[in-house]
Amino acid sequence: MKEGDSEASYAHYALHKLKIRPGVLMGKSPLDTIDRKERAFIYASIDIHVENEKKAMNKSRKKR
Template sequence: MAHFALQKLHILPSVLVEMDDKEKAFIYASIQLRVEEEKKASNKISKGGR
């Protein structure tokens, strides 16, 4: 998740480490939702848009 935060969200590891647990939980939950949505979109495309 830290890799995604850095690569896609441009959150530096030093910034991520300094976040409190609630902030990290929010970031990680947001990443999980985004990944799930991207998987759904990818599956939809590979199934011909149905």
């Protein structure tokens, strides 16, 4: 993975699932800002959500 790809992946997920614009999430929007702690919370929440989705998919595959 290239440098910055993971941040872009989080921004992509946040845009589509949470309706948070990438510039806002990445701190590049001067009008709407998310502080460092809030950004870390969003990233951690995304990680947990994605992990739970993977577990649910694996569980449904095993039932087949």
